[in-house]
Amino acid sequence: MSSISQVTTIDLPDPSHKPAPSQANSSPSVFRIQPAQGWLSLGLKELWEYRELLYFLTWRDIKVRYKQTALGASWAVLQPLMTMVVFSLFFGKLAKIESDGVPYPVFSLAGLVPWTFFAYALAQSSNSLVQSANLVKKVYFPRLAVPIASVLSGLADFAIAFVVLLGMMFAFGVYPTWNILWLPFLLVLTLMTSLGIGLWMAALNVKYRDVRYVIPFLTQFWMFASPIAYPSSLIEDPFWRSVYSINPMVGVVEGFRWALLGTDTAPGPMLIVSTIAAGLLLLGGTYYFRQMEKSFADLV
Template identity: 45%
Template sequence: MKESKIVIDAEKKSLSLGVGELFRYKDLFLILAYRDYRVRYAQTFLGFVWAFIQPLATLLIFSIVFGRAAKVDTGDIPYPVFALCGMSAWAYFAFVMNQSGNSIIGAQGMVKKIYFPRLVIPLSKAVVGFIDFLITFLFLVILLFVYGIIPSENIVFLPFFIIMGIISALAVGIWLSALTIRYRDFQHVIPFMTQLGLYATPIAYPAKLLVGSLPEWANALYFMNPMAGVVEGFRWSIIGGEMPSEYAVISFVLTIILFISGLFYFRKVEKVMADLV
């Protein structure tokens, strides 16, 4: 019986993304995702309950600050439902961005000792984050039922915006995971990006509040945020209302560009990753 061998080709074309290789390491991908999920709530008093507390606490703060104090106009839609629609998409993006950004450094023991496609590490974070997304989405369904809101007919477009949200999270996460290896400053920048993005994304307020009052160049700049179009589309597909701004196309195009370029940059850095960590 012949022994199977893994050959690492140093002359392999840099334009190859190694999709077939990633598929061969699918078992490692699943193991890492399962490990991260278990470790996340290990040795905590409340354990998995934290997955329920976090979105509830954020929703409560938003409802008090923006719903009561600032009195953001959300039309006929109750503010908690409006805000949770945006939070559902944003929370997933923020989790993947934070976890992926430091994922390679956190797994440097594995990276230095054995060979495997390093892209498996940030990709596994997307699976763990999706579990929290499903929990938040369940809260949203419950709120819709409590307020007696029937999802709009636009719900058929929801899978598209979910997929775009996943791609957007991975695009930024893959870029940050590669950049953090070379420039450790990004470890301190990522939390700042998360806080800034929370308010620079139309989660607590509708994008039309800004789009209607800013010049065209500023509107285009605002929607260069990859999640701006996703959040608006996610909300529109569930509760209806006005279609996302035409500027949302900028978010979607930029997301695809970031995702593809991030994959190629990651593959380039991957060759020297074991030396850098």
């Protein structure tokens, strides 16, 4: 199997040239797919041209997720809720972790909702190319569509869990403030972080199949390195708070709490650092994915 192309060229015949009678029934057009030379483009224009394919891949992933399941969409609620119960018992009741003046169950769930989306998107996007091996080997299309669709499919679960979070907030007497207008930006930041690391892992997983075993460990480590069970306000030094914010999920989690719960710890500089880190992660992941794309059909 030849490598999947990144540049397509079409050789067309000269319109002024009249074919000989013996060539009248032959097809002079040649469609040649070849690897790109020199500096790679991100291929966003081509990806836009295949936007309908991106939609169908996203819808396919959503249907596969809930096909032949006993609880269906309830899984989108059970995972963050059960984790919230465990965190509330061990970190809230026993360890007495501070929660920035907010009831600990609401505090932890506000961090778990974006985190659960991130964890799902990372797991699905990292395995997306391997799971779509038959499609990748037989049909040409922008390979970026596969991990992007895996990430976007997690928005369905996020929407369901977010509604549950709002219900939990009202039950505890916590109401959103005008800061909630920042939520679309924070959701985009979550998408950037998920897709950025997902592109790195997806490309690496094609070449090194043991990457899939690293993902659960990486996700677990990343969760405890993010302020989900505890507030980032425990780090009082501004310099170390900025260093801590290099983890993009720090800005995401603290931003969600500030936007929804009205906590006094506005993310400010932390959100700026996390946004820059997420942007660099996404840009680097996209270029690495495009660099490795030419060998996907041979290795997958």
